[in-house]
Amino acid sequence: MAKHPSAPYVLRPFEGLIGEPDWVALREIVPAATVAVRTTAAYGSRDVVITTVLPMAWPALHRADGVVLVALQTSSNFGDPSRDVAAVLLEALELEPGNPVTATAAPGPGPRLQDVLDQSVPFDVVVHEGFDYWLAPDADVTPEVRDSLEAANESIIATRKLTSVDAAYWCRMRDREYLRWAMPHDEQLLVDALARLHAARESGIGESKLVGYFRSTGIVVPVWELATGSEADDVEGPALDFEARLTKALADPTPLDANARRARAGLVARQVTLR
Template identity: 40%
Template sequence: MAKKTRSRESAPGENPRRPCPCGSGKRYKACHGRGDDVIVTRPFAGLAAEPDLVAMREFLPSAVAPLPLREAPDVPVTLATVLPGASAALVRPSGEILLAMQMQTRSGDLSADLARALRWAQSAAPGSALPVVGPGIGGDALVRLQDVLDPEAPLELTVHQDFGWWLDRSAGEPGPEIQATLERANSVIMPTEPVIAEGVRAAYWVDTGSKAHLRWVRPEPEETLMAALARLQARGELALAEGTRYAGAFRAHGLVVPVWDLDRESHPKEWVAPAAGFAARLEATVAGLADEPLTDVERRSRDALLGKQITLR
């Protein structure tokens, strides 16, 4: 069923004919000025943290990072993958703010929803939780992550193997109900490790139980990335290493996430060198695209690779 588009008046002082601050290229009155049902397909464009944000939203189970705000906050602000009860935000008794990437939203602009949750938390009482971000949360003026984050700062992510960080130790030992909730959440976590190397960012080893994968959020435009991957495929250089297989890719929030099947018996750190080597090959291949167009064989490879893609968001 199609969503109804809610009419919305411009806030005082806003020019409805100005370019929309979401970066869509449309005028404000034809974009976010129309209401909350605007779909922003690449909500984190312009931020160095874009690949990390996509990973936290789509497939990292348990991870946190200090939010790199433009201005130092009065209290710490931590971005998390998911919070207890699937809350959008919560404020601990100490005043620390936690925002969830994997939250329920009621608009098509995830960047604006996260900014709304942040503004709500900055004025909420300690011990409060926000179940879901909806219209009117955090005020009416359009503010997005691009307005509040340092655009050049990546996320300094910490990946956890459980949700022990949910607990506020200053509040004492958790009761039986909280402990049971924590155990249920921990039981469904898929083991995940970051693969960190020179030229490698937003790449993660994950064990799904039947297979191990490398999922790698790439910052390049899709057309550029797929052309480069096709050239590597045609050269027989698309695998990370012997015994690995390119499984396909998925699109998420405007970026492409290639996926490789890996040997489950290998330790996650064994993929650091292969990932670094692939990153160097990919960088050189992208650089060469401007001087040498794809051959017929490479175009056929690109078409085959595109057939292995799915779109999540």
């Protein structure tokens, strides 16, 4: 059987999509969330739900009630996640209701999310406390799916999306609270700006401290360790204040001084590249 030609590797696959940082956050750091999207008229103007993960690690599910869910957190990565997800989405739309997409193969070149989705539809993330949204009301589910749902609900990390700034997520892990904030800025400019603030002792959010950052699909996700017991509401105002300081630091054209260079080296040393 002839193999599909490989799709080209794309460093920043969600660039150009409304809510690019949230696409990355849902793919990497948010446990349970959904977003309603719609395909363009060329692809049928169909309503679809983008989600973080699905039972049994399915890439997509066409529920019996007609709702189509497409997962971002899957084991498949063929070089361009935008192309990969678009291929799964289009496959799920063609399924008879009540069936999942259970496996994927390299899709080869073809339409990407930027081609398939209607960009006039806002990308409004809804964070859930559990995964019960997987199931249609009164759904008759298999024992395997029920077990998957229960296991997922037991392991979920408490997460809230901030409302004062974009793509910032409070979470509680092992009795500690963190803020993880996906940012769309050029990586080198952003790390320089964080280093300037860190050297000036202005990188904290409230009483938090900047502990490092993730890198994924061309996006930087700085991470702050919050004061013990902090709730998401406690971070809203300080995050907005930090955003103003960051904007100023991003616009600073001067070279980093010695303190900022040391701060930058420390941040780079603590970076973690996801996938």
